[in-house]
Amino acid sequence: MTINLSVIGSLAALFCAAVWSLPTYAENKVAASDVNPARGEQPPQASSQGWLEDFLQTLGADGEFDPDKLIDFSYLPGPFYNPEMDLGVGISAVGLYQYDPDDEVSQLSSLVINGLASTNGALGVALANKTFINQDQQRFYLNAEVFDAPDVFYGVGYDANHASTSRVEFNQRIISINPMLLQRMSPTSFVGIGFDFSYADASKINLLESDVDTSLLNDSSRSVGLNLLLNHDSRDNVLNPQSGRILEIDASFYRQYLGSKTDFDVYNALYSEYMQTGRGKDILAWQVRGRFTSGDVPWDQLSKAGGGDLLRGYTSGRYRDKQMLMTQVEYRLNLSGRHGMVFWGGAGVIADDISDFDANKILPNAGIGYRFEVKPRVNLRLDMAWGDGDSGFYFNVNEAF
Numbered sequence: 001m002t003i004n005l006s007v008i009g010s011l012a013a014l015f016c017a018a019v020w021s022l023p024t025y026a027e028n029k030v031a032a033s034d035v036n037p038a039r040g041e042q043p044p045q046a047s048s049q050g051w052l053e054d055f056l057q058t059l060g061a062d063g064e065f066d067p068d069k070l071i072d073f074s075y076l077p078g079p080f081y082n083p084e085m086d087l088g089v090g091i092s093a094v095g096l097y098q099y100d101p102d103d104e105v106s107q108l109s110s111l112v113i114n115g116l117a118s119t120n121g122a123l124g125v126a127l128a129n130k131t132f133i134n135q136d137q138q139r140f141y142l143n144a145e146v147f148d149a150p151d152v153f154y155g156v157g158y159d160a161n162h163a164s165t166s167r168v169e170f171n172q173r174i175i176s177i178n179p180m181l182l183q184r185m186s187p188t189s190f191v192g193i194g195f196d197f198s199y200a201d202a203s204k205i206n207l208l209e210s211d212v213d214t215s216l217l218n219d220s221s222r223s224v225g226l227n228l229l230l231n232h233d234s235r236d237n238v239l240n241p242q243s244g245r246i247l248e249i250d251a252s253f254y255r256q257y258l259g260s261k262t263d264f265d266v267y268n269a270l271y272s273e274y275m276q277t278g279r280g281k282d283i284l285a286w287q288v289r290g291r292f293t294s295g296d297v298p299w300d301q302l303s304k305a306g307g308g309d310l311l312r313g314y315t316s317g318r319y320r321d322k323q324m325l326m327t328q329v330e331y332r333l334n335l336s337g338r339h340g341m342v343f344w345g346g347a348g349v350i351a352d353d354i355s356d357f358d359a360n361k362i363l364p365n366a367g368i369g370y371r372f373e374v375k376p377r378v379n380l381r382l383d384m385a386w387g388d389g390d391s392g393f394y395f396n397v398n399e400a401f
Contacts, residue, residue: 088118
């Protein structure tokens with residue numbers, strides 16, 4: 001779940017400070033990485049560590065994995081407020097499981113379910129599943145979401161998006177599902193094939209003081225296509241890498257004969273690297289990412305910069321165009337017990353065509369975040385980020401990249 005809470009960023013800082021001041025497990029807890037659930041090993045019971053950590057343990061956020069459960073869930077509630085959705089509450093259910101209890105090669109599979117509801121009627125649920133099969137010879141990924149919630153539109157292109165007077169408010173309904181099956185081809189490479197269905201509809205369009213052309217929003221969007229993926233992946237863990245790299249190219253082809261309203265293509269390119277520093281378990285991670293489109297691209301499928309993963313600090317949906325390129329570098333500081341902090345900086349550009357990328361229209365960002373390990377290699381993250389004339393607070397599960 002990604003929630004823009006720039007108006008209460010100071011409250012987030014106070015919350016983080018309160019969490020950092022709590023006692024930790026450093027003196028009486030065996031690290032999750034030192035316990036092998038496949039052999040039936042269980043960590044010793046930790047003593048009380050403060051009201052917040054005790055409360056999180058009652059919700060299953062104990063930093064451990066129980067192999068005797070079909071899915072070992074943690075539940076993480078979080079109240080929020082923003083101008084679009086008013087006051088609301090979100091909840092993340094984070095589950096780990098072993099597809100085959102006898103599989104000693106595959107990493108733990110995961111199921112993350114995020115939901116939200118607010119006082120102005122916003123509702124939404126998103127699901128992200130990663131299943132590792134047959135000694136990690138196959139991987140099955142599934143992403144799905146259903147949302148009916150307020151959103152913003154600033155037009156298309158940097159100039160319109162950058163102008164604060166271009167803001168348009170509307171209500172967006174989204175239904176999407178994207179399953180993908182990956183087959184290992186070598187110790188560090190996979191090929192994958194998937195299917196993508198996405199539907200979006202805009203209503204209650206409020207121009208405010210803007211003169212932006214909103215004709216794009218008048219028609220609902222239905223995108224149906226096939227995905228092809230090729231990658232080199234040497235990461236030690238998909239959810240929270242501490243070493244290795246991933247180089248990935250993902251091509252999606254949407255066609256009317258498959259059920260799509262228009263014909264268009266989307267190409268995603270990704271390179272991420274993770275390395276341990278000389279200071280204990282601290283991690284330096286960096287990424288270059290691009291999303292490029294061609295054809296008759298509907299408004300909801302334009303490339304976006306912003307949100308909880310892509311250029312944190314900018315409102316998701318504000319900066320959109322056919323092409324997007326970004327980079328970010330992040331230092332992940334390991335603290336005692338299950339606590340950590342991150343510091344990052346990044347930059348991105350959007351344009352109608354790759355040749356139109358302009359160094360004078362770069363979108364910079366920077367931020368600071370707090371991490372709390374709720375399950376082995378699964379972090380709750382609270383991030384405060386700043387961009388050019390924009391900012392945001394993000395509550396999410398797992399790292400941004």
